[in-house]
Amino acid sequence: MSTKRRDGRSHGALRQLTCELSSLQRADGSALWKCGSTHVLGAVYGPIAPLNMAKEQEESIVTVLIKSGKSEEVTDEHKTFLTKILTNCIDVAKYPRTVVQVVLQIIQSDGSLVSCLLHAAVAALMDAGVELLYLPVATTCLVFGSNSSNSIWLDPMAAEEEEDNDNAIVTLVNNSRQPNKVLGSHTIGTSGISLNQFLACQQVATKACPAIPAFWRLAIEQKVQRESQTLWAN
Amino acid sequence: MDESEGNYEAYDLKTWLDLPESSNWIEVLDPKAHVLAYWDQSARPDGRMFSQARPTQTVSSLLKHSAGSALVKQGDTKVLTAISIEIGQPAPEFPDHGDVMVSVSSTTTSTASASTLQPRFYDRLQAWLQRMLDDLLPPKLNLLTGKACIRLVVSVMILQDAGNLMDASLLSCMAAWKNTTLPTMDHLMESEGRLWWKENLMSSVSNSDTTTTTTTQSASEQSKEYRISLTMGIVRDAKSDSIKFLVDPSSEEEKHTDGELTLVVELQSRKIQVEYTGSMGLEASDFALASKLANGRADELVSLL
Numbered sequence: 001m002s003t004k005r006r007d008g009r010s011h012g013a014l015r016q017l018t019c020e021l022s023s024l025q026r027a028d029g030s031a032l033w034k035c036g037s038t039h040v041l042g043a044v045y046g047p048i049a050p051l052n053m054a055k056e057q058e059e060s061i062v063t064v065l066i067k068s069g070k071s072e073e074v075t076d077e078h079k080t081f082l083t084k085i086l087t088n089c090i091d092v093a094k095y096p097r098t099v100v101q102v103v104l105q106i107i108q109s110d111g112s113l114v115s116c117l118l119h120a121a122v123a124a125l126m127d128a129g130v131e132l133l134y135l136p137v138a139t140t141c142l143v144f145g146s147n148s149s150n151s152i153w154l155d156p157m158a159a160e161e162e163e164d165n166d167n168a169i170v171t172l173v174n175n176s177r178q179p180n181k182v183l184g185s186h187t188i189g190t191s192g193i194s195l196n197q198f199l200a201c202q203q204v205a206t207k208a209c210p211a212i213p214a215f216w217r218l219a220i221e222q223k224v225q226r227e228s229q230t231l232w233a234n
Numbered sequence: 235m236d237e238s239e240g241n242y243e244a245y246d247l248k249t250w251l252d253l254p255e256s257s258n259w260i261e262v263l264d265p266k267a268h269v270l271a272y273w274d275q276s277a278r279p280d281g282r283m284f285s286q287a288r289p290t291q292t293v294s295s296l297l298k299h300s301a302g303s304a305l306v307k308q309g310d311t312k313v314l315t316a317i318s319i320e321i322g323q324p325a326p327e328f329p330d331h332g333d334v335m336v337s338v339s340s341t342t343t344s345t346a347s348a349s350t351l352q353p354r355f356y357d358r359l360q361a362w363l364q365r366m367l368d369d370l371l372p373p374k375l376n377l378l379t380g381k382a383c384i385r386l387v388v389s390v391m392i393l394q395d396a397g398n399l400m401d402a403s404l405l406s407c408m409a410a411w412k413n414t415t416l417p418t419m420d421h422l423m424e425s426e427g428r429l430w431w432k433e434n435l436m437s438s439v440s441n442s443d444t445t446t447t448t449t450t451q452s453a454s455e456q457s458k459e460y461r462i463s464l465t466m467g468i469v470r471d472a473k474s475d476s477i478k479f480l481v482d483p484s485s486e487e488e489k490h491t492d493g494e495l496t497l498v499v500e501l502q503s504r505k506i507q508v509e510y511t512g513s514m515g516l517e518a519s520d521f522a523l524a525s526k527l528a529n530g531r532a533d534e535l536v537s538l539l
Contacts (some may be wrong), residue, residue: 076361084511181515185508190369192505
């Protein structure tokens with residue numbers, strides 16, 4: 001296992017982020033989220049009335065559809081994980097008898113996919129104006145199984161994730177308002193990790209948490225500024 | 235009648251509703267209130283402590299024509315797993331690994347818990363079990379590197395669902411894996427570019443010359459690894475505003491928890507995998523407690539495996 005990262009980043013550095021809001025015209029909200037070479041396009045439709053009247057409930061139903069060119073990239077577990085995280089963060093009680101459909105298209109995958117999917121979905125939800133109780137922020141950590149120094153790499157690329165089968169990939173979701181609290185966790189790895197390694201990942205996620213909401217804010221400010229210039233140009 | 239306090243005694247609703255005599259009408263009309271009434275008093279409807287799992291039993295070798303089988307009863311949840319063996323060629327990228335295929339099905343009479351009412355629940359359970367077994371089993375299924383390997387076909391049948399299917403299903407798979415007799419090269423011979431059975435595998439077990447077979451099976455038995463999972467419901471304690479862990483939630487409790495935490499523990503190395511989603515944020519101390527509970531559960535189940 002090499003001690004240096006392939007792209008020269010430090011262990012705790014995120015890749016370059018790009019976010020383009022309202023990239024789709026027909027969706028209620030959309031966002032093109034790029035994290036390094038991982039590109040995800042998210043679209044939100046809703047809150048809309050469900051097609052089947054029998055599915056109407058007192059709270060809004062959130063459905064997540066993930067589209068990918070490679071079927072093995074995304075499993076039912078990922079969809080369930082994202083659906084539960086988004087259902088908990090959306091104020092579903094405010095939209096009774098409706099459905100909020102989130103469609104995520106994986107354009108290019110190069111590691112930390114679940115985090116990018118979640119960030120694209122949240123950006124699209126904000127663009128759609130869906131009320132959120134809090135902003136969930138996902139962090140992906142690569143934990144080395146055979147490394148004696150027990151280092152953790154943040155935001156791994158695909159090549160780093162696949163380098164050694166003994167490594168584990170831990171995706172943690174934190175509340176942007178309370179970064180020390182974990183709202184979701186998903187671990188992939190042949191051998192698993194120790195409790196100390198998991199708690200170390202939690203500390204890393206707590207420190208990295210403020211970066212993403214700040215970037216969302218920047219993206220929204222730029223969008224509002226761009227739209228105001230367009231609207232009031234004459 | 236004082237409606238604000240929910241006192242309906244004056245109307246005697248029991249004479250109007252078609253309720254079983256033994257059931258509490260609050261439990262039928264407002265299940266959440268019924269369960270919360272227990273939790274607020276640090277109790278559970280079935281009398282267990284919060285950190286107590288339901289009684290768990292395993293029965294192995296139920297099926298005659300399977301390589302391995304096991305029935306797990308965890309409270310009223312019953313899961314049957316059967317493992318059958320195929321021999322084929324390994325994938326080029328993993329020439330010394332075998333293959334595992336998992337399928338999950340249920341009987342039409344199995345009761346519906348909160349989990350199974352969710353769309354495509356069995357697909358997700360299947361995907362999770364597939365991942366758990368893929369992490370553990372393929373390296374143990376090699377016969378001839380690059381030429382032959384074992385494919386395990388794991389069939390999981392949900393006989394009765396009374397909550398916490400994940401734990402029962404994984405334990406059932408592990409018990410069936412323990413019960414499985416794997417063929418080795420001692421049972422096979424290579425001829426004309428193909429593999430042939432030397433003798434019937436089942437008859438070799440009852441053969442008087444069992445020294446080699448016993449030795450081979452003991453060696454393979456020792457190399458087998460096992461994983462167990464512990465699922466806990468997350469509940470907010472309204473009085474102290476703290477978090478409570480409901481170990482092994484029943485179907486009645488699953489519907490009303492604020493989150494679900496599953497820890498998968500490898501029995502030998504005691505390494506863990508953490509799966510959590512919920513509306514309650516967990517801190518480091520919560521995960522430490524959960525890990526302790528999971529290791530305690532692993533100690534309980536070691537005797538079964």
